[in-house]
Amino acid sequence: MATQRAGGPRIRDGVRAALPLAPSPILFGLSYGVLADATGFGSAAAVVMSATTFAGASQFAAVSVLDAGGTVAAAILAAIFLNARYMAISVTVASIFPGGKLRRLVESQAIVDESWALSGRRGSFEWPILVGSGLVFYGLWVGSTAAGTLIGGVLGDPNALGLDAAFAALFLALAVPYLRERRSREAAALAAVITLVLLPFAPAGVPIIAASAACLLGLRR
Amino acid sequence: MSGVWIVVAVVGIATVAFKAAGPVVIGRRELPPRIKSLVELLAPVMLIALVVTQTFGGDQQIEVDARVVGVGAAVVAIALRAHIIVAMAIAALVTALVRLAV
Numbered sequence: 001m002a003t004q005r006a007g008g009p010r011i012r013d014g015v016r017a018a019l020p021l022a023p024s025p026i027l028f029g030l031s032y033g034v035l036a037d038a039t040g041f042g043s044a045a046a047v048v049m050s051a052t053t054f055a056g057a058s059q060f061a062a063v064s065v066l067d068a069g070g071t072v073a074a075a076i077l078a079a080i081f082l083n084a085r086y087m088a089i090s091v092t093v094a095s096i097f098p099g100g101k102l103r104r105l106v107e108s109q110a111i112v113d114e115s116w117a118l119s120g121r122r123g124s125f126e127w128p129i130l131v132g133s134g135l136v137f138y139g140l141w142v143g144s145t146a147a148g149t150l151i152g153g154v155l156g157d158p159n160a161l162g163l164d165a166a167f168a169a170l171f172l173a174l175a176v177p178y179l180r181e182r183r184s185r186e187a188a189a190l191a192a193v194i195t196l197v198l199l200p201f202a203p204a205g206v207p208i209i210a211a212s213a214a215c216l217l218g219l220r221r
Numbered sequence: 222m223s224g225v226w227i228v229v230a231v232v233g234i235a236t237v238a239f240k241a242a243g244p245v246v247i248g249r250r251e252l253p254p255r256i257k258s259l260v261e262l263l264a265p266v267m268l269i270a271l272v273v274t275q276t277f278g279g280d281q282q283i284e285v286d287a288r289v290v291g292v293g294a295a296v297v298a299i300a301l302r303a304h305i306i307v308a309m310a311i312a313a314l315v316t317a318l319v320r321l322a323v
Contacts, residue, residue, distance in 0.1 A: 052233035090243030162316025169295030218258035
């Protein structure tokens with residue numbers, strides 16, 4: 001096998017490692033394109049966002065906050081808060097990136113949850129796996145977003161279709177892996193309470209941003 | 222520039238910076254532990270806040286409507302380890318059916 005050769009894995013091993021996981025980013029990207037288009041976020045904005053942000057949950061969050069009537073600031077904050085964890089993730093792989101700052105800046109964009117997980121599955125993080133699989137996920141993500149926006153226009157009124165509930169199901173499914181940890185469960189429960197209490201009073205988008213204060217539970221020893 | 226494009230630009234720049242933080246800026250140093258635990262709790266916190274808003278959010282009120290049934294169906298699907306897309310489709314379908322029925 002190529003991975004056994006001296007010099008360790010190559011980029012193409014990363015590409016190969018990503019292929020079995022291909023259906024997920026394809027379906028996820030399609031649904032992002034559909035929802036973005038159906039809710040009026042816009043096809044071009046959805047595709048550009050997939051190409052520049054390349055972090056699914058935050059992109060869905062931005063679309064859903066705007067769709068729910070939230071302000072631009074609320075959409076930005078919700079998405080940025082969701083992606084702040086990439087700071088912690090990128091630190092775990094900081095030492096595997098070769099080359100100068102510009103090259104590291106470009107290649108670090110291959111970091112997404114899936115490429116990060118694949119690159120560490122043999123005990124230590126491997127740069128070719130991260131970059132190779134990240135490239136595959138990137139292409140699939142941007143391409144399927146574009147394809148999804150083409151389908152989205154065909155659908156009718158998004159709320160008659162129950163797409164608002166689809167957003168809720170999406171965010172819940174994404175939250176489940178975090179909830180195995182007690183600290184995350186407590187913080188999430190507090191966030192749910194803050195959101196529910198504020199929903200009747202605060203303008204759309206504000207309860208979500210206020211709920212981010214629940215992460216202050218992380219300051220406890 | 223419309224609001225949507227401001228969102229795309231600002232979130233894009235911030236996310237590029239987050240991903241580059243380790244490899245370009247922080248290098249081999251560790252994040253301070255308190256910052257790390259704050260940052261790691263942000264994702265579940267925001268996700269659950271979004272779930273609550275998408276399920277109960279109304280025009281400055283709590284609304285209990287067809288969405289609750291749809292999201293409930295998705296909870297069952299997720300508990301049964303359905304794929305995330307399947308859970309989304311079930312939520313949308315059940316919600317749409319309840320809306321048709323009432």
